[in-house]
Amino acid sequence: MDAAARDxxxxxxxxxxxWTVADLVAAKGSRTVSVVLPALNEEATVGDVIASIRPLxxxxxxxxxxxxxxxxDRTVExxxxxxxxVVLRTDVLTELEPLPGKGEVLWRSLAATSGDLLAFVDSDxxxxxPAFVPTLLGPLLLQPEVQLVKGFYRRPLSTEDASxxxxxxxVTELMARPLLSALRPELSGIIQPLSGEYAGxxxxxxxxxxxxxxxxxxxLLLDAHRLVGLPGIxxxxxxxxxxxxxxxxxxxxxxxxxxxxxxxxxxLLPGDTPGELTQFVQVAGEWLPDTAGVxxxxxxxxxxxxxx
Numbered sequence: 344m345d346a347a348a349r350d351x352x353x354x355x356x357x358x359x360x361x362w363t364v365a366d367l368v369a370a371k372g373s374r375t376v377s378v379v380l381p382a383l384n385e386e387a388t389v390g391d392v393i394a395s396i397r398p399l400x401x402x403x404x405x406x407x408x409x410x411x412x413x414x415x416d417r418t419v420e421x422x423x424x425x426x427x428x429v430v431l432r433t434d435v436l437t438e439l440e441p442l443p444g445k446g447e448v449l450w451r452s453l454a455a456t457s458g459d460l461l462a463f464v465d466s467d468x469x470x471x472x473p474a475f476v477p478t479l480l481g482p483l484l485l486q487p488e489v490q491l492v493k494g495f496y497r498r499p500l501s502t503e504d505a506s507x508x509x510x511x512x513x514v515t516e517l518m519a520r521p522l523l524s525a526l527r528p529e530l531s532g533i534i535q536p537l538s539g540e541y542a543g544x545x546x547x548x549x550x551x552x553x554x555x556x557x558x559x560x561x562x563l564l565l566d567a568h569r570l571v572g573l574p575g576i577x578x579x580x581x582x583x584x585x586x587x588x589x590x591x592x593x594x595x596x597x598x599x600x601x602x603x604x605x606x607x608x609x610x611l612l613p614g615d616t617p618g619e620l621t622q623f624v625q626v627a628g629e630w631l632p633d634t635a636g637v638x639x640x641x642x643x644x645x646x647x648x649x650x651x
Contacts, residue, residue, distance in 0.1 A: 345528035347573060352532035355482075355489070355577040360474065362481045368402050370484040377406040377458030378476055380427065381448045382466040386417040392464060393425035395471040400426075403477060406456055409466065410448040413441075418466075430455045436648075442640055444600075446559030453549055453645040460484075461548060465539035469585040479542040482577040490547040490575040491567040495534035496584040513591075518598045519561060519605075526609045527565065529573060536564055537601065540581060547571065549646040556638045557597045558604025565608040595622055596635060603639040 344352070378396055382389050389409065400407050409422040409429045422429050432441045432448050435455040441447055449463060462479050464471070475494070482489040515537050524531045537560045551566035553559055567576055599620040606612035618637035623630045 345531050347529045348532035351529070351573040351576075355573070356532070356534075357478075357482065357577070357579045359580060360478055360481065362477070362485060364399070364403055364477050367477055367480055367484050371403065374459040374484070375405040375457065376403060376460045376462065376480065377408060377452075377456035378404050378462045378464060379449065379452040379456060380407075380409045380422075380464055380466040381412060381445055381452070382409050382414060382418050382422065383412040383445075384414045384416045384418060385466040386414075386421045388468060389418055389466040390421045390425040392466050392468050392471045393422060393427045395473045396464070396476055397426050398473065399476060403480065406458055408452065408456055410452045410455060412445070412448045442555040442642070443638055444554075444556030444559075446553045446557070446562075447555040447642065449559055450553035450555070450642045450645065453545070454649070459545055460542060461545060462542035463539065472582055475540055475581055476542075478579045478581055479540060481579065483542055483544065486577065488571075488574050489577045490571050491543045491563070491577070492541060493533060493535060493564070493576070493578045494538045494540035494581040494584075495578050496538075496540075496581040498584050514594050514598045514601065519601060522602065522605055523561075526605065526611075527568065530564065530568055533564065533576075534578060536561055540584070543567070547575075549649070550644050552641040552644055554600070554604040555640045555642055556604075557600040558639065561601050562604045562608055562641070565605065569608075592622055592624075596620055596637065599637045600639060603637060604641075607639070607641075 380392060396407055407427050409427045411419055411429060411431050419429050432451055435451045460483050462476050464475060479492050479494055482492045519536050523536060547567060551563060554562040603612060603618050618639055619634055620637055621632050621634040624633050
């Protein structure tokens with residue numbers, strides 16, 4: 344491991360929680376916390392995720408908001424019944440036509456919330472741990488220099504036949520961490536660079552661009568490293584994370600978006616470069632190309648937009 348990454352890992356990695364919710368409430372002071380759940384057709388899981396966080400509302404958490412990305416199922420109804428505030432992506436920054444992708448709704452969440460600190464939690468989690476949010480917020484509230492906290496965890500892999508204890512996070516293992524090791528070795532100590540569970544200060548999050556698609560997490564990590572350096576980044580152990588695993592073809596498109604964002608942040612690819620990925624499928628015994636466009640558009644730092 345890179346020497347700087349090794350030193351950072353030793354000082355900014357929490358393998359176990361050293362704080363209680365009461366400790367965090369006391370340290371919070373006048374600061375406010377918003378928890379954001381991005382959602383797209385997650386009616387089966389979003390209610391349980393909200394239920395795992397709801398007991399914190401009014402003490403540690405000031406806002407619990409689901410940002411819906413155009414669901415066609417009952418995600419909105421389930422989220423409202425579970426006690427979250429629901430914001431449609433078309434309800435905020437209405438003058439801007441929504442772009443497709445997870446990063447788009449995370450970016451819009453900055454304009455839909457008011458917390459000094461924001462925690463992002465994916466809404467497709469299965470059996471979500473109520474400790475996720477307090478664990479993520481710990482370094483932000485207790486370590487003044489920290490501005491971004493990434494969660495890490497063991498990821499079981501669910502297949503059609505069985506569920507195994509590890510093997511999830513295939514894009515992380517096969518592409519994201521090898522890429523960071525080559526391009527930004529100081530970040531090689533990040534266990535889950537693509538983690539959907541993370542928290543940051545509004546000051547930082549409004550100062551950086553957001554990739555509109557799946558490149559949002561690696562883009563935020565690289566930009567945070569540029570702005571606040573390794574001392575401003577921390578990581579915490581969230582234990583086990585279970586969610587719906589995607590098929591390999593979908594992961595290929597995800598990896599292509601992440602790769603484009605990372606290369607752009609590292610100055611190796613012009614920003615907003617149109618892209619595509621050709622995969623191959625079998626039809627009647629023949630292998631045929633299947634080409635899909637890849638969205639790599641960045642949204643500007645929210646701070647620039649809000650001061651216009």
